[in-house]
Amino acid sequence: MRDFLPEAVNKRKYVIEVIERVYKLHGFVPLETPSMENLSVLLGKYGEEGDQLIYRLLHRGEKLTRALDEGTFTEDDLAELGMRYDLTVPLARVVAQYRNDLPRYFKRYQIQPVWRADRPAKGRFREFFQCDADITGTESLMAEADVLNAVTSILNKLGFNNCQIDLNHRGLLRGMILAAGIEPKLEGTTLTALDKLDKIGEEGVLDEMQEKEISKESAQKLLSLVAVTGEASNDEIFAHLRSDLREGVGAAALADLKTLLHLCSESPAGGMLKLTPRLARGLSYYTGPIFEITSTDFKGSLGGGGRYDNLIGMFGKQQIPAVGFSIGLERILLLMDDLGLYPDVETRAKVLVCALKDTPLEGVISLAGQLRERGIAVEIYPDQHKLGRQIGYADELKIPFVIIVGEEEIRNQRYGLKELVSGEQEALDVDGLIEKLS
Amino acid sequence: MRDFLPEAVNKRKYVIEVIERVYKLHGFVPLETPSMENLSVLLGKYGEEGDQLIYRLLHRGEKLTRALDEGTFTEDDLAELGMRYDLTVPLARVVAQYRNDLPRYFKRYQIQPVWRADRPAKGRFREFFQCDADITGTESLMAEADVLNAVTSILNKLGFNNCQIDLNHRGLLRGMILAAGIEPKLEGTTLTALDKLDKIGEEGVLDEMQEKEISKESAQKLLSLVAVTGEASNDEIFAHLRSDLREGVGAAALADLKTLLHLCSESPAGGMLKLTPRLARGLSYYTGPIFEITSTDFKGSLGGGGRYDNLIGMFGKQQIPAVGFSIGLERILLLMDDLGLYPDVETRAKVLVCALKDTPLEGVISLAGQLRERGIAVEIYPDQHKLGRQIGYADELKIPFVIIVGEEEIRNQRYGLKELVSGEQEALDVDGLIEKLS
Numbered sequence: 001m002r003d004f005l006p007e008a009v010n011k012r013k014y015v016i017e018v019i020e021r022v023y024k025l026h027g028f029v030p031l032e033t034p035s036m037e038n039l040s041v042l043l044g045k046y047g048e049e050g051d052q053l054i055y056r057l058l059h060r061g062e063k064l065t066r067a068l069d070e071g072t073f074t075e076d077d078l079a080e081l082g083m084r085y086d087l088t089v090p091l092a093r094v095v096a097q098y099r100n101d102l103p104r105y106f107k108r109y110q111i112q113p114v115w116r117a118d119r120p121a122k123g124r125f126r127e128f129f130q131c132d133a134d135i136t137g138t139e140s141l142m143a144e145a146d147v148l149n150a151v152t153s154i155l156n157k158l159g160f161n162n163c164q165i166d167l168n169h170r171g172l173l174r175g176m177i178l179a180a181g182i183e184p185k186l187e188g189t190t191l192t193a194l195d196k197l198d199k200i201g202e203e204g205v206l207d208e209m210q211e212k213e214i215s216k217e218s219a220q221k222l223l224s225l226v227a228v229t230g231e232a233s234n235d236e237i238f239a240h241l242r243s244d245l246r247e248g249v250g251a252a253a254l255a256d257l258k259t260l261l262h263l264c265s266e267s268p269a270g271g272m273l274k275l276t277p278r279l280a281r282g283l284s285y286y287t288g289p290i291f292e293i294t295s296t297d298f299k300g301s302l303g304g305g306g307r308y309d310n311l312i313g314m315f316g317k318q319q320i321p322a323v324g325f326s327i328g329l330e331r332i333l334l335l336m337d338d339l340g341l342y343p344d345v346e347t348r349a350k351v352l353v354c355a356l357k358d359t360p361l362e363g364v365i366s367l368a369g370q371l372r373e374r375g376i377a378v379e380i381y382p383d384q385h386k387l388g389r390q391i392g393y394a395d396e397l398k399i400p401f402v403i404i405v406g407e408e409e410i411r412n413q414r415y416g417l418k419e420l421v422s423g424e425q426e427a428l429d430v431d432g433l434i435e436k437l438s
Numbered sequence: 439m440r441d442f443l444p445e446a447v448n449k450r451k452y453v454i455e456v457i458e459r460v461y462k463l464h465g466f467v468p469l470e471t472p473s474m475e476n477l478s479v480l481l482g483k484y485g486e487e488g489d490q491l492i493y494r495l496l497h498r499g500e501k502l503t504r505a506l507d508e509g510t511f512t513e514d515d516l517a518e519l520g521m522r523y524d525l526t527v528p529l530a531r532v533v534a535q536y537r538n539d540l541p542r543y544f545k546r547y548q549i550q551p552v553w554r555a556d557r558p559a560k561g562r563f564r565e566f567f568q569c570d571a572d573i574t575g576t577e578s579l580m581a582e583a584d585v586l587n588a589v590t591s592i593l594n595k596l597g598f599n600n601c602q603i604d605l606n607h608r609g610l611l612r613g614m615i616l617a618a619g620i621e622p623k624l625e626g627t628t629l630t631a632l633d634k635l636d637k638i639g640e641e642g643v644l645d646e647m648q649e650k651e652i653s654k655e656s657a658q659k660l661l662s663l664v665a666v667t668g669e670a671s672n673d674e675i676f677a678h679l680r681s682d683l684r685e686g687v688g689a690a691a692l693a694d695l696k697t698l699l700h701l702c703s704e705s706p707a708g709g710m711l712k713l714t715p716r717l718a719r720g721l722s723y724y725t726g727p728i729f730e731i732t733s734t735d736f737k738g739s740l741g742g743g744g745r746y747d748n749l750i751g752m753f754g755k756q757q758i759p760a761v762g763f764s765i766g767l768e769r770i771l772l773l774m775d776d777l778g779l780y781p782d783v784e785t786r787a788k789v790l791v792c793a794l795k796d797t798p799l800e801g802v803i804s805l806a807g808q809l810r811e812r813g814i815a816v817e818i819y820p821d822q823h824k825l826g827r828q829i830g831y832a833d834e835l836k837i838p839f840v841i842i843v844g845e846e847e848i849r850n851q852r853y854g855l856k857e858l859v860s861g862e863q864e865a866l867d868v869d870g871l872i873e874k875l876s
Contacts, residue, residue, distance in 0.1 A: 001472035001473070001474055002472060003469070003470070003471050003472065003532055003535075003536070004468075004469065004470040004471075005469065005532075005536065005539065005540075006467035006468055006469060006546070009467075009468040009469065009470050010467075010468065012470075013468070022810075024815055025810040025813070025814070025815050025816065026810065026815075026816070026817075027786070027787035027790075027815060027816060027817030027818070029444035029447075029448075029785060029786065030442075030444055030447040030448065030451070031441070031442065031443065031444060031447065032441070032442040032447050032450075033441050033442075034439035034440065034441065034565055035439070035473065035551065035553070035565055036439055036493075036553075036565070052498075052499075055474075055495050055496075055498075056495070056496040056498075057493050057494070057495060057496065057521075058493075058494040058495065058496045058513065058516055058517050060490075060493075060494075060555050061490075064513060075496065075502060078496055078516065079496050083495075094441055094443075097441075098441070098443065101443065102443075103831070103834060103835055104831060104834075105819075105820065105831075107817065108444070113473065115473070115474075117498050127472055127473055127474070135820070138820040138821055140820040140821050140822075142799060142803070142818060142820035142821075143820045145799075145803050146803070146818055146820070149803065149806075149807060153807075153810070262800060263799055263800050263803060264800070264803070265800050266800045266801060266803065266804035267800070267803045267804050267807045268807065347467060348465070348467065349465035352465075361580060361701055362700055362701050362702070362703050362704045362705070363704060365580070365583050365584070365587065365701060365702070365704065365705045366704035366705050369587060369591075369705045369706065372463040372464065372591070375463070376463070377462055377463050377464075377465060378463065378464070378465060379464075379465030379545065380465070380580060380584055381543075382543065382573070382576040382578040382580035382581045382584070383576055383578050383580075384578075393541070393542060393543075396541060396542075397541055
């Protein structure tokens with residue numbers, strides 16, 4: 001976990017503002033959920049490994065005493081609250097809980113921190129921000145298209161040129177698993193192995209699948225189905241898969257993907273989408289199309305998402321379909337830094353007010369107030385140091401102007417304005433200062 | 439802890455933006471610190487009661503196993519991280535830790551959630567936001583004046599008319615305690631009792647002080663010193679106190695307060711400040727002037743702060759003076775709601791795009807994209823429902839316009855724009871839509 005000093009906060013704010021603006025333009029509205037959830041909400045949604053990474057809050061007071069007094073107990077007896085692990089599960093809980101207060105389609109965005117007790121690495125932190133947009137209440141692929149266009153617009157507005165959105169479908173994965181002759185009950189195991197393809201290579205995945213009692217032949221067949229060179233077009237990939245997936249869940253998924261690509265064909269997302277049969281996505285709750293942003297400038301994904309039609313039903317009586325996308329803020333920031341994509345952002349005061357010795361300070365404060373009322377960011381030097389030291393402070397902070405105020409200036413209501421870069425100085429009244437500094 | 443649905447988030451965002459804008463105008467720059475701190479950073483800073491209210495994170499994996507295996511253990515063996523309890527202690531840690539990277543005066547604002555395992559009540563939550571502004575590095579009362587003017591400007595810009603800022607000084611409290619003949623070592627106990635004056639009244643405070651071995655005479659003397667009617671002017675209060683505080687720490691504090699009031703005399707904070715000798719403030723780290731916002735419209739404080747010259751030194755070798763103010767977001771929001779101070783904020787899409795049956799949907803998505811590129815917030819109705827149902831959805835969400843798109847509209851590139859309130863409808867091309875909706 002990290003401290004963010006002012007320059008870092010301003011960079012984060014810039015990116016968050018772009019993301020938020022685009023989400024709003026796409027009709028998403030904001031939601032915020034508590035940092036802590038009941039463990040019963042969190043557990044069993046992220047897979048076994050995910051459950052292990054949830055931060056738990058120690059019972060307090062009597063509850064703790066009672067737990068400790070019982071003598072034998074487990075982790076579960078010591079905590080009932082956990083820290084938010086992603087933004088999708090809280091959304092699902094909210095949609096089930098407030099069903100009657102929410103519109104038919106809940107298009108929500110949410111930009112909040114999540115916590116994972118993971119081993120930190122480049123771009124992976126224990127506290128990090130996710131920037132999610134989801135649409136609940138429809139099975140229409142229009143929702144996928146809408147989410148994908150929002151994400152594409154964000155990547156474009158931030159200045160990324162080398163991104164693509166990998167596209168796959170849980171149904172296509174299931175179809176390929178069946179076509180490879182792997183038993184349906186081994187689907188989860190197979191996806192876990194496949195998810196490591198980029199990390200451990202074909203040989204590694206073959207070994208892992210065989211360890212999990214999948215025949216070498218089936219494993220090889222699956223790998224040949226997902227094996228696609230980077231240059232293959234979406235149409236070529238469709239052709240490669242079609243002969244093995246002529247019916248059933250796999251064929252239906254191929255049709256979905258074809259429709260989705262067509263829906264995006266006249267908008268920016270169209271050019272970003274790349275069929276990627278090997279894409280598995282770790283989380284267990286996806287049911288339909290799945291996505292992941294990759295960039296040739298960055299190893300790993302910048303965000304991802306997909307359709308999850310069965311998650312909301314876990315929190316209520318009604319099954320409500322949903323699709324969404326999550327952008328990982330810290331990785332976007334890392335890549336923005338690497339590529340130098342930040343615009344110059346003004347972060348400091350525009351002017352420092354410096355008082356000479358014996359100046360009536362209430363007048364100095366009043367002057368600063370008048371400028372601030374007109375939208376000019378003003379810092380007041382608080383101590384009675386020599387003028388050179390005061391100006392040195394403005395220089396150090398890259399504050400571009402100083403106003404020099406003495407007893408006479410207060411009396412005459414004309415103040416010395418000095419531009420530090422040029423060294424130019426002029427005497428101005430308050431209106432003159434406002435005009436010059438605005 | 440609460441979920442914030444879109445309307446509530448937008449209200450929060452409005453207030454946060456006002457606060458942030460004012461802080462920036464006063465030359466403050468943003469800082470963000472992690473949600474979790476080492477318990478060693480947090481403990482011993484907030485008083486005994488505060489320590490009890492800190493949320494602690496349960497050890498995980500091996501550390502937990504090891505702790506459990508040892509058989510006998512306390513709370514401290516089960517956790518080493520705690521949740522942020524306020525924003526002042528993290529600031530103090532940061533200033534000590536990054537001393538060489540920060541300017542001479544670190545004027546930082548910070549708007550982040552904090553957590554307290556407290557009993558919830560009206561305006562008191564377990565997760566809540568604080569909006570802090572602090573100046574480190576100077577003992578000058580100019581810093582107090584700057585912080586107080588920022589807070590005053592925030593209250594004014596939010597539309598509060600019935601607020602005042604209660605002003606006191608830890609040195610004045612000490613001086614009054616000495617003047618009342620109370621032993622210096624009972625200062626903490628005395629302040630704890632005095633802090634309850636508004637809650638339990640004079641009799642209650644007298645009883646509590648006598649229980650703590652303060653003589654009735656001393657207790658009565660102290661209460662007579664702090665007893666000030668609401669109508670007394672600051673000058674009258676100075677006069678009331680002066681005879682008992684002619685020298686030492688109390689007299690110095692009176693001089694400080696007089697200087698501070700004079701510094702603010704020509705700026706908005708001047709009219710807000712009210713000398714309040716009974717104001718004690720719970721937190722133990724204050725050393726100089728202390729403040730609290732009160733309102734005749736609200737029971738309890740909306741925020742507070744003060745000078746704490748010894749806190750940063752607890753985290754490093756160097757003692758660095760500091761002063762700051764913390765605004766409690768949730769109480770401000772409650773009061774804004776009670777007083778109806780929110781402006782109308784546009785929260786939803788401006789227009790809903792409705793597709794008729796057999797419309798080429800890729801064209802619908804493309805049309806929405808063109809409008810969004812021009813800054814118009816557009817929602818697309820995702821399902822192929824009857825037009826009446828689609829328009830009903832726009833009505834329900836108070837989306838003011840719908841665009842009706844059919845096969846012919848796509849072919850002719852002229853679309854039906856309907857304003858829902860008036861029922862007026864016209865056929866426009868994309869440029870016409872943009873002009874009308876911008």
